[in-house]
Amino acid sequence: MNAVIAGLGITEMGKVYGRTAPEFAADAVRLAVDDAGLALADVDGLLTNTGITGDVGLGLQRDLGLRDLRLLSEVQAYGSSAGAMVQYAAMAVMSGMASVVACVFADAPLKEPGAGAGAAYAGLTTTGWRGLAAASGIYSANTMYALAARRHMRTYGTTSEQLGHIAVAQRAWAALNPLAQMRDPITLADHQSSRWIAEPFHLLDCCLVSNGGVAVIVTTADRAADLNQPPVRILGWAQTHPGNDEQLGLVSGAAISGPAALKMAGATIADIDVAELYDCYTFTALLSLEDYGFCAKGEGGPFAASGALGPGGSLAVNTGGGQLSSYYMWGMTPLSEAVVQARGQGGDRQAPRNDLVLVSGNGGLLDHHSTLILSAR
Amino acid sequence: MPVGIVRRDAATTEFFDGTARGELLIRSCACGAFAAPQARTCPACGCELTAWAAAAGTGTVETWSIVHNRKLPPVTVAIVRLDEGPWMQTQLVGDLPDDLRDLRVRVAFEQPQGGEAVPVFGAAG
Structure with a gap:
């Protein structure tokens, strides 16, 4: 059942x-x-x-x-x-x-126009261990993920321009999505000239x-069976919570939850038509691409730069624009777009093939990971 | 940029007693392993960690970020791999090269008015 x-x-x-x-x-x-x-x-x-x-x-x-x-x-x-x-x-x-x-x-x-958009995400804790990190200048997710991304860069040679290709590709998808908050196309030059948030992240590396x-x-x-919509079957699922910093920025929980969910679904990564990847930052999507096996470990940068990810590319990824360009609803952003794509209701942004859709979720500093495999076929 | 104010709680009492003396305390296990100061369980053997040891205070930059804020000067933060093994999330201070990859660093302490002494790291001379 x-x-x-x-x-x-x-x-x-x-x-x-x-x-x-x-x-x-x-x-x-x-x-x-x-x-x-x-x-x-x-x-x-x-x-x-x-x-x-x-x-x-x-x-x-x-x-x-x-x-x-x-x-x-x-x-x-x-x-x-x-x-x-x-x-x-x-x-x-x-x-x-x-x-x-x-x-x-x-x-x-x-809260209201003019208030700092990310203010609620940068609440300072001033006591204990978390207070120590905050007092040292490490108090936002932007900074934590920047540290993770830099480690990937120094290990595999990933570049800011390669991350930028993810932002550009997702904005191109968002331009086709009437629900997206940010629909004006951007170029790689726009990405590179957007202000620094926490190096190596520019503004356009960060979610809304x-x-x-x-x-x-x-x-x-x-x-x-007799309801309104095409039922989207939940064929496979898994979670991974690494609990270990040694692989910070190099390998995420997707490396385990991905194969486990695919095995439950009786599928392989090559069977996936659409991937809706958690993208709090461009880097999170890049790391997920590697860990799921859409490309080899360390090859996420060149893969993104190849043009594979945008509309018309070889892999339909974050087809609604993701959290970078559509809306930031945590794991509901990739999940909602996955349901739309699996049903074939994507309109201008509908992926050409949609038999099998992969959805990732990611929480904390790459601490919590979930995978779903969905299909309406 | 100066470090911010942090206050001790029950879990950080010994650690901040250490920083007040100019010592960087880390966790030490009977099995010989060391762990980060906030660790509760030995990553090597799984024992509960109760003992402290003074780290040498030297290490290597594992990764770093320059954090920008429209109202304040940029601040450089890093994860430093101490020579004993544990990682520290910390601020880097003083003159730094552009590429911080594998930079050797040494601890110092900064104590703002009204707060505990906070470990920071600068390039090892």
Whole structure:
């Protein structure tokens, strides 16, 4: 018995003010239920993942008026949470514990025009070990990932220009995506001249910050058979949490969770038509390409620079523009685009082949990783 | 750029007592391995770490970043691999070459008013 994704809800996204994260979360679940052709009362399981504002949780049940839920929990594995929620939901519906599980992420870190966009992501801790790192100047994800990326560069010769090719390719995809926040094309020169954030990262190496919410509905293939949308089967899944810094910036959890998820799906990496990769930074996407085996270890830079990743390239990657150019909803960004692509609903950005779609999630400083293998065929 | 203010908590008391004396304390295991000061479990043998040892204070830059902020001068931060093995996330200070790859560095301490003494690293002379 397969578990499937039967519904997808994406709220208004980006610089949307005056609404809280729990409000975005409730909207996303309603949209996903409608998309599936279900009613809210059909939902008997709810998994929530809160973003940086930290206020999406168990209270969402009452916000939505959901009665007698058979599954309710907050999930937190940072950027790998979306994949993790779908995995737990799949296991729940396959076991019969629940029949229709809504999985939702929402966040509202942007407070008002003029406020620093990333401010909520740079909260200073001033005590203990984390305080020591912050006092030393290491207090944002930008800096941590910059340290990881520099290590890849010094080990494999990866260059800033090669990272820039990922930003350019994803912006080209975003130009075809009506949901994307950033749709104006960029060039490699634009990438290189964008201001430094934390070297080796320029501004255009870094993800957006977005307000909004995304939800998916997970149910069984039987239940989904007569619903609105083509069911997207969840064929394989895995998580990896390395717990070890030795490979920082060189190898991510994708190297283990990828093969494990593919094995469950009975597929190989060569079978993947579309890859929706977690891209908090250009570098995260590059490292994932290597670790999944789309190219050899250390060859992510030349692979990106070959033009393989943009529209018309040899591998459809981050076809909605990803978190660099479409919207920053943690693991829901790659997952939502994967559902769109698997259904064949990508419009101008629809990948030519979509039999098998790979979705990655990544959280912490490359500390948490999830993989999903999806197919609507 | 000067280091920021950090205050001790129960887990960092011994460490900041060390920095106040001009010592960089790391964890030391009975098996002979060393671990980062914040480590709780020996990476080599899995024992709980309870003992401290003073590191020599020398190491090599493993990776680095120059962090830019529109309101402050750029700051250079790094992961330094201490000669005993553990990694330290730290700030680099003083005159530095453009390419910091494998730069040899030595610890120093900076203590802003109202905060603990914080280890920083400069090029080993």
